[in-house]
Amino acid sequence: MEVGPDDExxxxxxxxxxxxxxxxxxxxxxxxxxxxxxxxPSEAQLVQRYGIARATVRRAIALLVDEGVLYVVPQRGTYVKRAD
Structure with a gap:
């Protein structure tokens, strides 16, 4: 299944x-x-934007962190990782 940047x-x-x-x-x-x-965007913003549970957002973010796309700064947010 192909997913694009503007998909729901x-x-x-x-x-x-x-x-x-x-x-x-x-x-x-x-x-x-x-x-x-x-x-x-924050977890709360993503929950509201996509109409999904916070646990679902956290799992998606964790997947992207594991893949090296994002990194998390505690109490600050989730950031895009620089390409190596």
Missing amino acids: IDSAAPLAPYRQLAAILAAQIRRGDWKPDRAI
């Missing part, structure tokens, strides 16, 4: 919602919506 979460799709969100965020980063070392 499709709860009926075979791809889990957290994976859809991770793909959407990664596509937005590739498109240049957020520059390296700049914060992405």
Whole structure:
């Protein structure tokens, strides 16, 4: 399933919602919506924007952190990682 930067979460799709969100965020980063070392929207903003649970947002962010796309600064937010 191909996911683009402007897609919505499709709860009926075979791809889990957290994976859809991770793909959407990664596509937005590739498109240049957020520059390296700049914060992405907060968890609360993503929950509201996509109509999904906070746990789903956290899981998507954790996936992108594991993939080296994002990094988290405690009590500050989640940021786009610089390409190595």
